[in-house]
Amino acid sequence: MVTGIVFHEEYLKHEQSPTHPERRERLAYTMDQLREEGIFESERIVLLEPFKASLEDVLEVHTEEYVRFLEMESKKGGIIDFDTNIPVGVFDRALLAAGGAIRAAQAVLNKECENAFAMIRPPGHHAKPYIGAGFCYLNNMAIMVKWLLKQGFERIAILDWDAHHGDGTQEIFYNDDRVLFISTHQMPLYPGTGYPEECGTGKGEGYTVNIPLPPGTGDEGYMMVIDEIIEPVVNEFKPQFIAISAGQDNHFTDPITSLALTARGYAEMMRRAVAMAEKHCDGRLVAVLEGGYSVEGALPYTNLGIIAAMAGFDLSAIREPENYLPELLWRKRDSALVKLKHNIEDVKRVHSKYWKCFK
Ligand SMILES: [Zn+2]
Numbered sequence: 082m083v084t085g086i087v088f089h090e091e092y093l094k095h096e097q098s099p100t101h102p103e104r105r106e107r108l109a110y111t112m113d114q115l116r117e118e119g120i121f122e123s124e125r126i127v128l129l130e131p132f133k134a135s136l137e138d139v140l141e142v143h144t145e146e147y148v149r150f151l152e153m154e155s156k157k158g159g160i161i162d163f164d165t166n167i168p169v170g171v172f173d174r175a176l177l178a179a180g181g182a183i184r185a186a187q188a189v190l191n192k193e194c195e196n197a198f199a200m201i202r203p204p205g206h207h208a209k210p211y212i213g214a215g216f217c218y219l220n221n222m223a224i225m226v227k228w229l230l231k232q233g234f235e236r237i238a239i240l241d242w243d244a245h246h247g248d249g250t251q252e253i254f255y256n257d258d259r260v261l262f263i264s265t266h267q268m269p270l271y272p273g274t275g276y277p278e279e280c281g282t283g284k285g286e287g288y289t290v291n292i293p294l295p296p297g298t299g300d301e302g303y304m305m306v307i308d309e310i311i312e313p314v315v316n317e318f319k320p321q322f323i324a325i326s327a328g329q330d331n332h333f334t335d336p337i338t339s340l341a342l343t344a345r346g347y348a349e350m351m352r353r354a355v356a357m358a359e360k361h362c363d364g365r366l367v368a369v370l371e372g373g374y375s376v377e378g379a380l381p382y383t384n385l386g387i388i389a390a391m392a393g394f395d396l397s398a399i400r401e402p403e404n405y406l407p408e409l410l411w412r413k414r415d416s417a418l419v420k421l422k423h424n425i426e427d428v429k430r431v432h433s434k435y436w437k438c439f440k
Contacts, residue, residue: 084392085129085188085197087181092202095174097166102337102374103216108202114381125392129188129197131181134224139179141227142220142253144211151218161213175218178203182225185367190232196366196391204371206247206326207272215272222326222369223253226260229322235259238320240354243328243371244338246275250326256283261318265306267340268293277428287435290314293424296339297414300346302421307353309425313438315357323358323366329373329383333409334402337374341413348386348396355391378405
C-alpha cells in the first residue's frame, strides 16, 4: 500500500497572527516528527507537490462575488469575522490548499498511490459558498469533491470527524444525493449546528448524517459511533470514493475543544475508514487536514497515527504525548458514553426513514 502526502512549504507561511490557534507550527511540528520517524524514507510513502486550484474549480463551490472579494482583500489585508481575518497573500495560499486536496484525489485516480493525505493550510470546512468563516477561506473538501464528481464519480462519502461541525461542507451538499455527508462533532461547540434533525433537503434528504458528541467522548465513544452509525450507512450507500475531513481537534490535549480521543484512537478510526474504502471503492480514500490546535501535544502524534493507518504500518508503535497523559484522565468522562447512546438513538430514529440499516 502506497500513501501520498501532499505538502508545500508555502502552507507554513499562512498566519493570521502569532497567537492565533490556527498557526504555522501546526504543520511545522508535524513535519519535524514525520522526518524524525523516517516516514519519508519509507517506500510506502510518496510526497506529492500541490498546485493551485483553478478559478473554474473554485467557482464550482464559491460565488464569484466572494472569490473576487477574497482576492481583493488579500492584496491589502482585511477581515471576515471575529476569528477569521484576511492576511495579505492568503488568497494564493488558499488556492494552493484547495489545489492540494485536488492533487491528492488526482494522485489516487492516477494510481500514483492508493490513498493520500492532504496536509494543507488554511483549513476549509466552515467556508460557505458566499463567505469564509471559522479560520476557513475556501472549502478545500467541497472543491475536491466537486472535482471528483466532474471526473464521473456518482457516489462519494465525506466523513468529517473534526471536533467542530462542518457547516460549510454540509450546506454545499445539502440537497445532493451523490454526496453522503457524515459529521461527528462536539456539541455544544462552534458553530452551533449539526443536530441529527439536519438531514438534507430535496434530493439530498437523508444524505446528511449528523452525530453530535458530548464533551468528554473518548476512543470507546468514537468506535461505538463507527459501529452503530457510520459503517452501516456507508455499507448501504456503497461509495465509490471516501473523503475524510480530518480535523485533529478531538485529541484530549486540544486547547479549544473538550473531547478525549487519543492518537491511537485516531489511527484506529483511520484504519476503519481504510477498510471501508477497500471494501467499497478499491481503497480510494483521501484525507484532508482541517482543524487541530494542540501543536505540540497532539498534531505530530495524530498525524503520524493517521498516516501509519493509511500506509498499513504497525499501529502498536503509535504513542501518546507522555507529558500530557494526566490530561486524558480528567478530560475523558464516562458519563459522556451514556449521553452518546441517546444521541445515537436519535440519529437512528431520524434516519430510519432513509436507511434500511436503521429500520
Ligand atoms: Zn475544528
